[in-house]
Amino acid sequence: MAAASTLPRMLNAKRLMPLGSSVIRTALLTISMTAQFLPLGPAGAQSKEQADLILHRGKVVTLDARNSITSAVIIRDGTIVAVGDESLLDRYVATRTIDLHGRMAMPGFNDAHTHILGESRRYIDLRSVRSIRELQDSVRAKAAQLGTGEWITGYGWAEDNFAEQRLPQRADLDVAAQANPVILMRAGGHSSVSSSRALGIANITRATPQPADGMIERDASGEPTGIIRESAYLVDKFVPVATGDELRPSMVRLLRDQLSFGITSLVMADEESKNWPDWERMYRENPGQLPRAAVQIHWNSEAELRAFGKRSGDGDEWLRVGALKVFVDGGFTGPSAYTLEPYKGLPGFRGTLNRSPEELYQIARTAHAMGWQMGFHTIGDGAIALAVDVFDRVLRESPKADHRNYLNHFSMLPPDATLATMVRDSILVAQQPNFTYTLESRYTQTLDGARLAHNNPVSTPMNRGIVMAFSSDILPTGPMVGLYAAVTRKGKSGAVYGADEAIPMLRALQAYTRGGAILTHEEARKGTIEPGKLADVIVLSADLLTIPPDEILSTKVDLTVLNGRVVLERKP
Ligand SMILES: [Zn+2]
Numbered sequence: 001m002a003a004a005s006t007l008p009r010m011l012n013a014k015r016l017m018p019l020g021s022s023v024i025r026t027a028l029l030t031i032s033m034t035a036q037f038l039p040l041g042p043a044g045a046q047s048k049e050q051a052d053l054i055l056h057r058g059k060v061v062t063l064d065a066r067n068s069i070t071s072a073v074i075i076r077d078g079t080i081v082a083v084g085d086e087s088l089l090d091r092y093v094a095t096r097t098i099d100l101h102g103r104m105a106m107p108g109f110n111d112a113h114t115h116i117l118g119e120s121r122r123y124i125d126l127r128s129v130r131s132i133r134e135l136q137d138s139v140r141a142k143a144a145q146l147g148t149g150e151w152i153t154g155y156g157w158a159e160d161n162f163a164e165q166r167l168p169q170r171a172d173l174d175v176a177a178q179a180n181p182v183i184l185m186r187a188g189g190h191s192s193v194s195s196s197r198a199l200g201i202a203n204i205t206r207a208t209p210q211p212a213d214g215m216i217e218r219d220a221s222g223e224p225t226g227i228i229r230e231s232a233y234l235v236d237k238f239v240p241v242a243t244g245d246e247l248r249p250s251m252v253r254l255l256r257d258q259l260s261f262g263i264t265s266l267v268m269a270d271e272e273s274k275n276w277p278d279w280e281r282m283y284r285e286n287p288g289q290l291p292r293a294a295v296q297i298h299w300n301s302e303a304e305l306r307a308f309g310k311r312s313g314d315g316d317e318w319l320r321v322g323a324l325k326v327f328v329d330g331g332f333t334g335p336s337a338y339t340l341e342p343y344k345g346l347p348g349f350r351g352t353l354n355r356s357p358e359e360l361y362q363i364a365r366t367a368h369a370m371g372w373q374m375g376f377h378t379i380g381d382g383a384i385a386l387a388v389d390v391f392d393r394v395l396r397e398s399p400k401a402d403h404r405n406y407l408n409h410f411s412m413l414p415p416d417a418t419l420a421t422m423v424r425d426s427i428l429v430a431q432q433p434n435f436t437y438t439l440e441s442r443y444t445q446t447l448d449g450a451r452l453a454h455n456n457p458v459s460t461p462m463n464r465g466i467v468m469a470f471s472s473d474i475l476p477t478g479p480m481v482g483l484y485a486a487v488t489r490k491g492k493s494g495a496v497y498g499a500d501e502a503i504p505m506l507r508a509l510q511a512y513t514r515g516g517a518i519l520t521h522e523e524a525r526k527g528t529i530e531p532g533k534l535a536d537v538i539v540l541s542a543d544l545l546t547i548p549p550d551e552i553l554s555t556k557v558d559l560t561v562l563n564g565r566v567v568l569e570r571k572p
Contacts, residue, residue, distance in 0.1 A: 051076040051094040052564050053535070056086060058100030059543060062529040063107055063510055073105065075535040078563040083529055096566070103558065104543045106509060107529050108264025108291075108536035109479045110516025112430040113408055113471035115189075116254050116268055116293075117155060118247025122146065122239070126184060127156030127476070131163040135184070136176035143177035151198075151239045152177060154184040158333075160441045160492075168193045170226030183235050187475060188333035188439070192232035199224055202235040213354050214336060229334040230352065244278040252282055255290040259568045261478040262557035264536035265292040265516060265526060267430065269375075269408060269473070270325045273297050273308040283319040288563055292536075294322035294520045296375055302366050312373035313521060317534065322520060323375035323406065324367045327354045329383035332442040337380035337411065344448040351380055361390050368394045374405045375430065375519075381412040381451075388418050392425055406430055406519060409473075410461070412447075413454035419464050428467040428519060433458055433508070434482035438475045440491030453498035458486050460501060462511075469515030470508065483508050483544065484552040505544055535564035 056072035062083060074082040074092045082088050089097075119125070124142050129135045135157055142152050159167045173182045173195035181198035185191070194202070206222045214230030228234060258266060271279070279295055294315075297308065305324070314321045330336025330352055335343065338351040355363075367374055376387045384407060391405050406428035421427070435456045436443075443455045454460065462468055470482050486508040489496050503511075517527030526534045539559035542551060560568035 048093045049091060051081060051092045052096070053561065053566070054089065054092060054094040054097040055100055055105055055537065055539070055561075056089060056097065058103055058105045058539065059545075060529060061104060061106045061506075061509065061545065063506075063513055064528045064530050067506060073529060073535075073537060075537075075561070075564045078535055078565075080529060080531055080533050080535050080537075082531055098559070098566075100539055104540045104545070105529070105537055106540070106544075107513040107527055107533075108538050108560065108562070109262045109512050110265040110267075110469070110514075110527065111258070111261075111263045111471050111477070111479065111512075112267045112469035112516035112519050113269045113432065113473050114258075114263075114266050114477065115270065115474050116251050116266075117474075118242065118254075119250035120153065120242035120246050122151050122153045122242070124152065124154035124184070125156060126154045127187065129157055130161055132166075132168050132172050133163075135162075135168060136172060139173060139176040139180075139182055139184075143180045146180070148179040150180055152180050152182040152184075153236075153239055154182075155189070156187045157184055157193075158187045167225075167227055170194060170196050170199060170224070173226065181238070183232065183239065185232060186333055188331055188473070190331040190334040190336060191227060191229050192235070193226045194228065194235045195226065198235050198238070199226065201238050204228075204234060213352055214330070214334070215352075230330045230336045244275065244281075248278055248282060251278075252286060252290070255282070255286075255293070258291045258477070259560045259562060260557060260570075262538035262540070262560055263291055263477075263479070264538070264560065264562050265522075266294075267322055267471070267516065267519065268293055268295045269430075269471075270298050271295045272300075273304060276308070276310070276321070279319060287318075288565060289567070290318070291562065292318050292526075292534075294320050296322040296325040299324055299326045299363055299367070305367070305370065305372075311371050317522075317525065320520065323373040323404075325375055325377065325408070326360070326363055326367075327377045328360060328387050329353055329378060329380050331379045331409075332411065332439060332446050335442065335446050337446075338382040338386075339380040339412065339451075340382045340385065340415070341451075343446045344452075346446075350382060353383065353386070357386055357390070360386065361393060364390045364394045365397070368398060368400065368403075373403060375408050376406075377408045379409045379411045381414045381418075384410060384412065384414040385418045388414070388421050388425075388427060391427055392421050395425055402426075402521075404428060404519065404521060406469075409435075411435060411456050412451060413457040413460055419461060419466070422461075422466050423464050426467075428469065429461060430469045430471050430516075430519060431456060431458070431511075432471055432473045432475065432482065433486035434472055434475060435485075436489060436497055437481050437485040437491055440493060440495070440497075443497070444491075454501060455497055456485075456501075457498070458489075458501050459503050462503060462507065467515060467518055468511045469519040470512040471516070479512050480553050480555055483512065484549060486511070487552070488549045509544065535561060537561040541570075 053075040182195035211231040217227040329338035378384045410429045514527035517523040541556040
């Protein structure tokens with residue numbers, strides 16, 4: 001925009017010259033002429049300060065300590081320079097000024113547990129598939145595209161979504177792609193279905209012993225059905241590994257997609273350390289284009305972690321190494337969450353622990369000594385209690401201020417003693433309130449009584465003072481489901497689970513913004529709209545603080561500002 005340098009001074013002149021159009025015209029001429037010769041910058045006291053972007057006439061929900069609500073935000077050089085009422089426009093002019101027409105603005109969301117999954121050429125996205133027949137169509141089409149013998153992979157099916165209301169079986173896949181090995185992961189990643197050809201390659205037969213960390217489902221005659229809970233690697237390890245070059249374009253696309261959900265920061269919940277250079281490359285090649293990310297590194301071994309050579313916090317405001325990810329148990333989609341009491345209707349069945357308590361302690365001790373922050377995967381109350389005990393033991397042996405160790409998920413309310421330890425040791429939680437909605441049928445099938453009512457508890461841990469960072473775990477991506485479930489405690493069916501676990505919207509918004517910033521030690525830089533903070537701001541189609549809860553799910557993100565730049569503008 002050619003006039004950008006003179007425009008602010010012209011506007012300024014208008015304000016200062018109250019009378020006479022000829023006076024204004026003369027003044028404009030003078031000012032625009034001098035502007036060509038004078039360097040820009042702080043001018044006289046009566047001049048306005050130049051900014052890059054002004055958002056005003058909005059309902060700006062700052063989420064600062066006083067929960068201030070203002071109307072204008074001034075942004076310059078990627079930073080918020082001023083927040084206040086409309087009088088700020090007397091002090092600032094900007095290259096671009098956006099009238100919000102009363103819409104709600106807030107800090108960008110921070111999805112504190114998500115997965116950016118690259119798509120190889122073998123991959124089928126099954127998240128929107130609504131029947132086994134549709135799933136077969138997708139597999140058939142992919143088989144035609146790839147040719148005989150090629151592996152087919154996919155992610156995102158859920159039996160609750162299927163018209164048939166049953167799990168897919170190997171026979172369903174065999175019909176669709178007789179000549180291709182197929183493995184398709186359920187949404188949530190804790191369960192998979194494989195075709196006969198894939199099971200054959202993996203040599204999984206009626207004689208295969210059950211894995212220690214999962215379960216091969218068998219039919220009445222003892223034959224594998226194709227469903228494998230947790231231990232998908234038994235088959236998956238035979239799928240040719242996709243290269244970074246094959247995956248990166250789809251990962252970049254997916255990262256950009258986050259901005260349309262208003263997600264300006266995220267935590268990639270699980271990544272192999274060997275893939276870290278791919279992340280560095282994506283952020284190097286797309287400066288300022290992708291949401292800020294912290295990448296949790298998957299624990300494989302001490303040797304691998306030492307070879308990696310980095311640790312939590314390394315990086316910058318765009319990309320940093322997150323916490324160490326260790327799986328303590330599975331999930332209720334398996335079902336393999338590790339519980340203290342047996343599952344509903346399954347006497348003696350308490351899910352599975354991925355590693356022994358002693359092994360978990362050794363890992364934690366090693367990581368702690370190496371200076372890593374830890375974020376352990378714990379779904380069941382048994383896994384939560386165990387992980388907290390392990391953190392507590394390690395911290396007692398070797399105290400560390402501000403460690404910010406946390407639990408990923410927290411899908412059950414643990415015993416009171418565990419909550420007390422969490423408070424004492426300042427252990428945080430990266431939680432998915434949306435699970436109450438999306439995974440409702442998993443909980444009604446596996447939990448009962450108070451365990452069902454307090455699934456994915458929100459207000460109980462918050463009221464104890466435990467810091468909760470909200471997130472989606474891509475079930476689905478996008479914060480509206482989580483916000484809706486946090487304030488209503490409703491499942492997909494509309495049934496309410498533990499109304500006393502509901503929280504007010506304002507607290508939910510804090511957990512979905514500032515919560516994630518605290519998780520990665522970045523609350524001084526982001527998570528609220530305050531001067532000095534990174535300019536990550538979003539504008540919504542509706543006022544979440546006043547609309548009826550049923551309208552939360554259809555609320556859209558109209559505008560996403562990342563580092564002071566408008567990166568998404570939704571066309572009405
Ligand atoms: Zn996850």
